[in-house]
Amino acid sequence: MSRGHLLLSALLWAVVALFVIYPLSFLMVESFKIAGTSRYGLQNYIDFFKDTYYLKTFANTLLLGFLVLATTTLFGLPLAYILARYRLKGKVLFTALILLPIVLPAYAGAFALIVLFGKMGTINLLLLDWGVVSKPVNFIFGLHGLVFIQSLHLLPFIVLSLSAGFTNIDPSLEEAAEVEGARGFKRFLTVSLPLCSPNYLAGAVIVFLWPFTDWLTPLIFGLQDFLPSTAYINIAYHFTDMHRKYMGIVSVVISSIVCVGIFLASKYWVERRKYTALSKGTTLEGRIIEPSIVIRVASYAYMFFIGLLVLLIPIVLGLSAFSRRWVLQPIPSYWTLDNFRLIFLETPMLLKNSFLFSVVALIFGVCFGLPSAYLITRTKVPGKEALDFVITLMLAFPGIAVGVSYLLAFWEGIPLATHWIIMPLSLFVRRLPYFLRMAHASYLQLDVSLEEASEVSGAGKLRTFFNISLPLLLKGVFVGLVMFFIMAFQEISTAIFLYRGGWETLPIGIYLNWHRGMEFGIAGAMAFLMIVIIFILLIIVARIGGGILGAAWGSSGGRY
Amino acid sequence: MAFIKIENLFKRFGRTVAVNHIYLEVKKGEILTLLGPSGCGKTTTLRCIAGLEKPDEGDVLIDGQPMFSQGFVPPSQRGIGMVFQNYAVWPHLRVFDNVAYGLKLQKLPREEIKERVKTILAAVGLEGLEGRYPGQLSGGQQQRVSLARALVRNPKVLLLDEPLSNLDAKLREKMRFEIKSIVRRMNITSVYVTHDQAEAMVLSDRIAVMDAGNIVQVGAPEEIYKRPANRFVADFVGTTNFIAGEVSDILKEGNRVYVRTEFGQRMLCKVFDSTMAVTGQKVHVSIRPEDIEIAEDTAPKGDNLFRGRIEHRAYLGNFLYFFVNVDHTLIRVQTAYDVPQREGDELFLFLDPEKCVALL
Numbered sequence: 001m002s003r004g005h006l007l008l009s010a011l012l013w014a015v016v017a018l019f020v021i022y023p024l025s026f027l028m029v030e031s032f033k034i035a036g037t038s039r040y041g042l043q044n045y046i047d048f049f050k051d052t053y054y055l056k057t058f059a060n061t062l063l064l065g066f067l068v069l070a071t072t073t074l075f076g077l078p079l080a081y082i083l084a085r086y087r088l089k090g091k092v093l094f095t096a097l098i099l100l101p102i103v104l105p106a107y108a109g110a111f112a113l114i115v116l117f118g119k120m121g122t123i124n125l126l127l128l129d130w131g132v133v134s135k136p137v138n139f140i141f142g143l144h145g146l147v148f149i150q151s152l153h154l155l156p157f158i159v160l161s162l163s164a165g166f167t168n169i170d171p172s173l174e175e176a177a178e179v180e181g182a183r184g185f186k187r188f189l190t191v192s193l194p195l196c197s198p199n200y201l202a203g204a205v206i207v208f209l210w211p212f213t214d215w216l217t218p219l220i221f222g223l224q225d226f227l228p229s230t231a232y233i234n235i236a237y238h239f240t241d242m243h244r245k246y247m248g249i250v251s252v253v254i255s256s257i258v259c260v261g262i263f264l265a266s267k268y269w270v271e272r273r274k275y276t277a278l279s280k281g282t283t284l285e286g287r288i289i290e291p292s293i294v295i296r297v298a299s300y301a302y303m304f305f306i307g308l309l310v311l312l313i314p315i316v317l318g319l320s321a322f323s324r325r326w327v328l329q330p331i332p333s334y335w336t337l338d339n340f341r342l343i344f345l346e347t348p349m350l351l352k353n354s355f356l357f358s359v360v361a362l363i364f365g366v367c368f369g370l371p372s373a374y375l376i377t378r379t380k381v382p383g384k385e386a387l388d389f390v391i392t393l394m395l396a397f398p399g400i401a402v403g404v405s406y407l408l409a410f411w412e413g414i415p416l417a418t419h420w421i422i423m424p425l426s427l428f429v430r431r432l433p434y435f436l437r438m439a440h441a442s443y444l445q446l447d448v449s450l451e452e453a454s455e456v457s458g459a460g461k462l463r464t465f466f467n468i469s470l471p472l473l474l475k476g477v478f479v480g481l482v483m484f485f486i487m488a489f490q491e492i493s494t495a496i497f498l499y500r501g502g503w504e505t506l507p508i509g510i511y512l513n514w515h516r517g518m519e520f521g522i523a524g525a526m527a528f529l530m531i532v533i534i535f536i537l538l539i540i541v542a543r544i545g546g547g548i549l550g551a552a553w554g555s556s557g558g559r560y
Numbered sequence: 561m562a563f564i565k566i567e568n569l570f571k572r573f574g575r576t577v578a579v580n581h582i583y584l585e586v587k588k589g590e591i592l593t594l595l596g597p598s599g600c601g602k603t604t605t606l607r608c609i610a611g612l613e614k615p616d617e618g619d620v621l622i623d624g625q626p627m628f629s630q631g632f633v634p635p636s637q638r639g640i641g642m643v644f645q646n647y648a649v650w651p652h653l654r655v656f657d658n659v660a661y662g663l664k665l666q667k668l669p670r671e672e673i674k675e676r677v678k679t680i681l682a683a684v685g686l687e688g689l690e691g692r693y694p695g696q697l698s699g700g701q702q703q704r705v706s707l708a709r710a711l712v713r714n715p716k717v718l719l720l721d722e723p724l725s726n727l728d729a730k731l732r733e734k735m736r737f738e739i740k741s742i743v744r745r746m747n748i749t750s751v752y753v754t755h756d757q758a759e760a761m762v763l764s765d766r767i768a769v770m771d772a773g774n775i776v777q778v779g780a781p782e783e784i785y786k787r788p789a790n791r792f793v794a795d796f797v798g799t800t801n802f803i804a805g806e807v808s809d810i811l812k813e814g815n816r817v818y819v820r821t822e823f824g825q826r827m828l829c830k831v832f833d834s835t836m837a838v839t840g841q842k843v844h845v846s847i848r849p850e851d852i853e854i855a856e857d858t859a860p861k862g863d864n865l866f867r868g869r870i871e872h873r874a875y876l877g878n879f880l881y882f883f884v885n886v887d888h889t890l891i892r893v894q895t896a897y898d899v900p901q902r903e904g905d906e907l908f909l910f911l912d913p914e915k916c917v918a919l920l
Binding site: 172175182 | 666
């Protein structure tokens with residue numbers, strides 16, 4: 001252990017302390033403040049658990065989590081199995097396609113679905129025209145709509161983690177079951193599925209916790225009795241009623257505790273159940289089965305069905321992007337490029353801000369992520385496990401917690417929130433683990449003897465890093481960069497708390513245009529633009545190395 | 561009586577032919593080994609017997625029942641047990657549940673399952689480990705779980721796919737004898753796949769040597785070693801010297817020929833294949849290092865005596881290898897560990913004509 005390593009460790013800890021621990025503890029402290037006095041106490045928490053409204057909100061959020069998890073599992077399980085096991089043409093393209101919902105902001109999808117399925121949306125108008133129904137059917141407003149849109153958004157997490165799990169199963173484990181007399185579904189239930197359970201859990205936690213983070217989608221569907229939505233309303237609209245503000249903060253803290261608790265419990269369970277690698281020399285692509293004609297047709301039909309659902313959103317956004325006044329018509333009739341003219345010429349600031357903030361956040365991410373990955377994988381500095389732990393915890397923290405805590409800590413505490421740097425800073429902290437995990441995964445694949453050979457040849461640690469490690473890590477690092485950029489680019493749940501006039505980004509622009517009520521064309525054009533930008537980036541990622549993607553979603557387990 | 565019959569089996573992966581129209585019979589109760597280098601098609605053949613691979617042509621008959629030609633019989637319906645190269649012990653199940661898996665699927669009474677698992681675990685030496693997870697076992701123990709699981713249902717056929725290749729050398733040697741004695745005791749027809757010729761020798765009643773998708777020789781271990789069918793077999797099974805030359809004279813008595821060697825001297829050897837007994841036929845004479853003697857005489861007379869100089873001397877504890885240079889051909893000789901000769905010494909080698917085999 002050298003002094004350089006200690007210094008590096010101290011530096012990284014300082015960053016974590018200032019930008020993670022400080023704001024989050026500020027949030028904690030704030031939640032104990034009692035309105036109208038200068039005292040601190042448990043009163044807010046007692047109020048929370050005594051108030052049937054908050055309890056109902058809490059229960060609703062849990063229920064939504066279960067429903068979304070059940071739906072995504074039901075639809076995702078067959079899809080993951082199809083993608084992992086059967087030899088089918090076009091699988092790669094399809095895999096890229098179903099990534100789309102992750103990178104699309106969930107609320108953009110919600111807008112699109114309202115246009116399609118809303119009371120005066122395309123489907124209802126068609127049904128009315130044809131005389132199938134006499135008054136509009138409520139397809140989406142309500143819990144069912146919320147479950148539908150969130151499931152669509154989160155389906156890829158389940159599919160990716162499960163198919164990684166199926167792929168990782170050593171083929172002989174399933175073959176042994178067949179030899180022992182277990183066919184088809186029996187084998188699937190007794191061997192394949194249990195072996196995937198650690199992977200499934202990693203994906204399931206992300207899905208289950210999503211309703212604790214997403215405050216915006218419920219509001220769009222006219223629902224507010226969910227923990228994050230209530231918290232948002234309390235904090236954003238009730239700065240005069242201090243008690244309600246503190247109750248909002250308490251909601252955020254309780255959301256965070258639930259998220260972190262479930263995240264840690266699942267992590268503990270996965271660690272305990274991680275099946276040690278027993279086998280060597282198996283194929284990397286896992287077991288591939290030649291499907292029978294019936295299975296082939298059924299698989300394509302199912303993939304087509306899911307693909308259609310996934311593509312609905314970009315199609316609707318595209319239609320509205322190139323049109324104006326799409327109201328009370330099944331499809332728009334007035335086509336124009338005016339929306340894009342507005343975005344590019346009249347408010348280029350949105351685009352500029354989006355790119356600027358994302359790039360700056362990215363630079364922060366690299367400057368922090370690479371040294372952290374190095375420190376965690378390659379040195380024996382004391383406290384590195386704790387550092388890893390704190391960073392990984394950020395995977396669980398709801399975006400609303402980061403946003404609110406930044407608002408409090410850097411407004412009332414250290415006055416950083418008056419400068420635009422707060423925007424990229426919050427993006428960086430929100431996505432802290434993403435880049436680190438990619439760099440970490442690439443580092444683990446890099447044989448340490450390659451670096452040792454450089455040091456033996458006379459290069460110092462720093463020179464070795466730049467001459468040997470970095471070039472070899474480049475692919476993983478690059479994929480990490482792009483994914484980080486995508487996640488930063490579509491971030492809203494944090495940014496909405498912190499932006500001031502002139503700092504609006506594209507996602508905030510979409511929200512504001514929708515919020516004003518009549519500018520769906522512009523909002524659609526912005527969302528469509530985001531889809532195009534993100535899809536181009538995704539194709540770059542898929543080209544360079546799809547395999548590394550698995551690491552990003554926390555679904556990478558050992559082979560067993 | 562043939563219990564397993566492989567008829568005209570053919571399988572290709574893309575453009576590579578893995579198994580090239582082979583025929584093979586395994587007798588009831590016999591241990592037959594498929595021996596060959598990696599990529600020779602031995603594992604593919606085994607997997608066709610198991611039903612984990614479907615051949616492009618040909619059929620496999622187990623106990624007279626065709627497995628492919630009259631409808632595919634899935635692995636689960638073939639009455640086989642299989643031990644996989646990487647054990648394939650399910651990591652999420654305890655030892656007991658691993659072994660009991662197949663019995664539970666047969667819906668046997670709980671008591672019977674318990675009894676049979678207990679008996680088989682005792683037979684493979686795993687008493688008291690029923691409650692462990694595979695992750696808590698050593699490689700050798702996992703191998704035993706795999707063996708117990710394959711045997712517990714009393715299969716008609718036991719298939720073993722390089723079961724010992726992941727174990728260390730000492731344990732591997734021990735397990736060879738254990739597997740042999742367990743399988744013998746239970747009298748199960750077994751097909752064993754390995755690339756380790758010593759393993760094949762110890763375990764098998766008969767060995768089928770495979771090369772590039774073909775079976776090149778089938779026979780008892782001794783026959784394979786002493787009467788290899790061609791250069792490939794002689795080279796792959798055991799250690800041997802090859803001396804290139806061509807047939808110069810054909811003797812009346814028996815199947816013996818003189819070969820003019822690459823170093824210009826005559827050499828008397830055997831031919832098992834009479835088509836090779838043609839003057840001018842190019843051959844390779846195979847002679848095992850242990851079949852070469854060092855002549856005591858300083859200038860002896862007779863056939864197959866060659867003068868050479870010791871180039872290298874390798875001490876292996878219980879014996880010595882000399883690499884003897886006979887007119888620029890290096891010949892490996894195995895001798896007792898206490899012979900006095902050193903590197904650089906000149907000596908005479910006697911290559912026993914009974915043990916020199918001319919091969920194509």
